[in-house]
Amino acid sequence: MTFQELHPKVTEITLNTTQSRDEKLLSICQLLSDSISYYNWVGFYFANHQEKTLHLGPYVGAETDHTVIPFGKGICGQVAVSNENFVVPDVAAQDNYIACSFTVKSEIVVPLFVNGENIGQIDIDSHVLDPFTKEDELFLEFVCATIAKLY
Template sequence: MTFNQLKPEVSKILSFDNASPDEKLTNVCELLQKNISYYDWVGFYFANEAEKTLHLKAFAGEPTDHTVIPFGKGICGQVAVSNNNFVVPDVQAQDNYIACSITVKSEIVIPLFKDGKNIGQIDIDSNTADPFTEEDERFLEWVNEQVAKVL
């Protein structure tokens, strides 16, 4: 599926009244992971400002031990501090990378803003080297904007 084909599917999942926010997030993760060939792991982390940590709320793909990530640590932790998108074409070239799986070759993390505040992020791991484009960034920013509306 193309990003444009996925947008109405994401909107449909997020508009479903009988699902909890966590169920909606999991369903979005599963939709993206199943329909974009190089999205091998998709997850949403949310910030705990008091503890300066990120907490995994929903994901699709292999389970991870990294369910809590300190701000500043790894790609996700850096995005929690910088508030900027972070695209990593080659995870082995990153000094501050937390390896979730030996098969991961690249990663993209897009912050999720609500009312102008970075409250979390979508994190995607790929077993393909350097697959992410500006189109991925724009699509994932759009996904996060839609998610923010239901939180």
């Protein structure tokens, strides 16, 4: 399924009045995981700005021990500080990478802004080296902007 075909499906999930916010986020994770072959782990982390930590939210994929990540640590923690997208073509080449699984080869993290504040992020791991393009970034920015309307 193309990113353009996924746009209305993401919007439809966010407009569903029978699901809680977390159920909607999980549905989006499942949709992305099912629709894009190289999205092997899809999840959300949410910021606790007082503690300067990220906390795992809904996700689809292998279980992770990384349920709390300090700001600045790993790719997700760096995005919590930089407020910018981070595309990692090869996680083995990153010094500040938190290994989730030996199967993960690349990662993309896009921040989720609500009223100009970075409240969290979508995190996607792939078992493929360097699969993420500018189109992935633009699509995930759309996903985050659509989700931001839930807050």
